[in-house]
Amino acid sequence: MKKIARRAFLQLGAGGAVVATLGGTPRLARAQGKGKVRLAYLQLGWAATEIIHKEDLLGKRGWSAEYSIVPGAPGPLLNQLASKNVDAIDMSFALAAKAFEDSVPFRVTGVATAVLGAIIARKDAGLTKVEDLKGKKITAIVGTSTFFDIRALTLKGYGFDLSKDTQIVTATSPPDMVTLLGKKDVDAIIAWQPITDQVVLRGEGLYLAKQIDLWRKATGRPTGFPVHVCYLVHSDFLAKNPTIAQDLNDAQKDAVDIWYGKPQRAIEIVTEVTKLPKDVVQVAHKETVRMLSGLPDEQVETLVAQLKINKEFGFLKSDLWDNPDRIRKEFFYRT
Known part of the structure; x- marks a missing residue:
């Protein structure tokens, strides 16, 4: 896939993944019957997904959640989703749209962070x-x-x-x-x-x-936040488990609440996952434009505008991006 060198700067090996477990407690024992979900995310995604992982915010919603941290560039992570090795990922919004043009079967279920x-x-x-x-x-x-x-x-x-x-x-x-x-x-x-x-x-x-x-x-938009990172769920998994969309958005909302309400805990988690110096994480935390969650109407309008600009200047090619109704129906998944 083209143009996917977005977050390669730690050079930790673009293909690897670290699968996490929590506290020695069997996942199935903690779950409440919703089944297993595999959420993978970029080590440098800067989307608060680290907080979902370390606080097991999907587990708290009844899922037997398996979290994978993926170093390096976004390309291998998209490939993991396309091949159904994972069920959900965080991803650059622009690269998600590009992958959708390339017929990768997923839906955008929510947003995570504004432009970086x-x-x-x-x-x-x-x-x-x-x-x-x-x-x-x-x-x-x-x-x-x-x-x-x-x-x-x-x-x-x-x-x-x-x-x-x-x-x-x-x-x-x-x-x-x-x-x-x-x-x-x-x-x-x-x-x-x-x-x-x-x-x-x-x-x-x-x-x-x-x-x-x-x-x-x-x-000329004085309000609203264009998005850098969003959540993607594989279409097959979503069809069988439609509640994951709302649960993932709710987990992200809780992570955002920790980001702003308990900043020291957020910084501790991000430092642990990214391996960046704590002082860098502290500054980056302060300078982050806005952590986000869900797909409210205002956010969808902003996302449609983003896609239009990406099409206008040649990054995207499909006629889909000229049709807001089709975008809402085919690209996004809203509960």
């Missing part, structure tokens, strides 16, 4: 506004959905093309971008949390623009 991307300027580069990027050297992983989204939003909101009106230095991973910025070989990077927060924390860069701000300028 940002443009970070080198601290001494003299850049103070987005327009200052014209003619400058910017490093990015060009094949990622984050770069595509930020390029599209900048073109729509500011009228210039990052691919043509700047000097793009292609990186292969987030560490490459950090190195280039640190060596002053580039003036800015286009990346995502928590790597952006790590650069700022080190004192090497400044936030020039966050993806959410670019979205608001490009679309």
Whole structure:
């Protein structure tokens, strides 16, 4: 699948998965008759799925839940869902739409986190506004959905093309971008949390623009949150177990409540799962735009607008994305 290098920067082996167990208590003994569900998630998904796992929030809803942490890029995780090795996953919303075009059988059952991307300027580069990027050297992983989204939003909101009106230095991973910025070989990077927060924390860069701000300028939408990560459930599993959609959304809501209501517990869990330094996680927690849950009407409207922009600028190809009614019926699953 194309353009799936989204979160590869820990380089922990894109194909591996760590299957977790909880407390020595047999899963079936804890369950209340809903059966088994296998939820896999990206180690750097930044979606609060770690909290669902470590607090066993699906188990508390009667499921015998098996959680898998998947290091590396999203591609192998999508493949695990397509081959029915897992029942549900978290995934980049843009990549989910791309996979749906490729006939991967799933439905989007809920959202998890708002957009995570940002443009970070080198601290001494003299850049103070987005327009200052014209003619400058910017490093990015060009094949990622984050770069595509930020390029599209900048073109729509500011009228210039990052691919043509700047000097793009292609990186292969987030560490490459950090190195280039640190060596002053580039003036800015286009990346995502928590790597952006790590650069700022080190004192090497400044936030020039966050993806959410670019979205608001490009679309004129002062409210609502475009989504970076959503939940996908395999269509076959969903047909046999329709209650998983609401239970997963309810578990995500509880995880979001912990994220904001018990931040130290959330930071502890995320640090354990991601293996990132605690100070980086603390900053990234503070800078996170918004953790989300469910599929309320307002959120669906925002998602439809996202899909339209992705189609308009060429990331998506299917005519499906031009038809909001079909999107609601075929792509989303709402209880």
